[in-house]
Amino acid sequence: MEIILIVVGLLLALVVANVRIVPQAHEYVIEFLGKYKKTWGAGLHVKIPLLERIAKKITLKEQVIDSPPQPVITKDNVTMQIDTVVFFKIFDANLYTYGVVNPINALENLTATTLRNIVGELELDSTLTSRDTINSNMTAILDDATDQWGMKVTRVELKNIIPPQEIQQAMEKQMKAERDRRETLLQAEGHKAAAITRAEGDKQAMILAAEGERDAQIARAEGEAKALLLAKEAEADGIRAIVEANPTAAVIELKRYEALVNMSNGQAAKIIVPTDAVEVVKKDVLFSEATGLGDTTEAAKPTPKKKKVDPCCD
Secondary structure: OHHHHHHHHHHHHHHHHOEEEEOOOEEEEEEEOOEEEEEEOOEEEEOOOOOEEEEEEEEOOOEEEEOOOEEEEOOOOOEEEEEEEEEEEEOOHHHHHHOOOOHHHHHHHHHHHHHHHHHOOOOHHHHHHOHHHHHHHHHHHHHHHOHHHOEEEEEEEEEEEEOOHHHHHHHHHHHHHHHHHHHHHHHHHHHHHHHHHHHHHHHHHHHHHHHHHHHHHHHHHHHHHHHHHHHHHHHHHHHHHHHHHOOOHHHHHHHHHHHHHHHHOOOOOOOOOOHHHHHHHHHOHHHHHHHOOOOOOOOOOOOOOOOOOOOOOO
16 A cells, blocks of 8 residues: 555656646747657646756747957958848747758858948948838848747837948038038028118018108198198188178288288388378278378478578678
8 A cells, every 4th residue: 555655656756847837928848758749828837757857948939149340351452340230039849940950150150251241332421321221121031030949020110320430530520511511501601691681671661661751741731731721611601701791992901911011011112002002091080090001101391402602792
């Protein structure tokens, strides 16, 4: 009985020792007597003792290979140091296990040779400005080449492109000259824009001044016309009031001569008065006293003549 218990215990221990749990995003490659049998996915599995073994444990997560800088020669014989970053994942554990010895090392070497081939067809300036093109071409080439290894290259990036020191100095001088040229061009454009703005401002100011003077002249003319119109209306109202008052002939003559007196004010002027008008004025004592017209003045005395002296009688 004890022997049976011992045997059962040994069997249970053997079974437990061969139980395996595969984590998520992992796969185990199983061999039976040295030959590929199957691939375990995530979950609980039990292998046959002594007959089956786990040949390789593989992760299905995306992985990254950061290659160190390596010398690359361009089409115009410039040697640069370029380092790359390759992103890949495993899609077939069987191909990854039996397709190539040391798949990671194989991918690194393939990346280096592909980079040299692509950059060797480009000149220095094209290499510095064509990162996206180089990345796309390398991704397509590596992805196609690694299919037989059970690997899929999802992305390739050039991390650094380091040209020689003398090339860097020449590029810095070129960039400085370009920046100086742009600065000079921007300053010239700024001065030009400022001059145009000032000219437009002066032009606008002259236009506004002319419009202001025109509006002022129009306003003055309108004011003078309105003042003259009001004066004429006042004069017409005065005449209308006189007519409605039915004035006498003497009053009319008085107003007439007031007008003549006003006309004679200021600069010298000659006023010719008709004789019949003077006679009419003389008949009206009030009018004569008011204006002074018609007053009689004493006639001037004749100058006495000197007696001639007779020289013979002295």
